[in-house]
Amino acid sequence: NAGVTQTPKFRVLKTGQSMTLLCAQDMNHEYMYWYRQDPGMGLRLIHYSVGEGTTAKGEVPDGYNVSRLKKQNFLLGLESAAPSQTSVYFCASRSTILSTDTQYFGPGTRLTVL
């Protein structure tokens, strides 16, 4: 089991460029999440998905779009990157088994927008 993987690990963008971050999980989890973490801060939820084909906004969704076309993948898109989106992005997935209800996180993608 690879768990939760994220691609790429690092990326540098110029203001206005677009990119897609890929999250993949092999645990057959229904729920998936995208968070961002700014220096010295806790994680903040961007978007999440409770199942294939469904997405919803989190705390800080502006400037981001997501898609969940396949159960195992959750994509985060930046259409026009801004320096304020410089951050570390974490993806997570969650089992719906009530007794565990824990989230499993990927290793993160470090994004710098110049």
Next chain:
Amino acid sequence: DAKTTQPNSMESNEEEPVHLPCNHSTISGTDYIHWYRQLPSQGPEYVIHGLTSNVNNRMASLAIAEDRKSSTLILHRATLRDAAVYYCILRGIPSNTGKLIFGQGTTLQVKP
């Protein structure tokens, strides 16, 4: 979601026990107390969770006050690898979103 309060930082010596406190005075009866930790340059990882009774697992123990307004994560024997940011998070059940709300957590330093 109910709020949690944790000290910004704590220090410990290697091989000694560590008690990480968390206050959650507005906790509701259905809120579970979850702990996650984040090692340097890694994503958070689940540590332990509980509702009312104290809980033990291979990583740590969770002691929950009788009135549930506070809890303590106990690392029985700190190692250098335990140096991380520890987050105390309340999660209501049932939840159809599973969202976690992270505070700033407690940064634990472990001295050799």
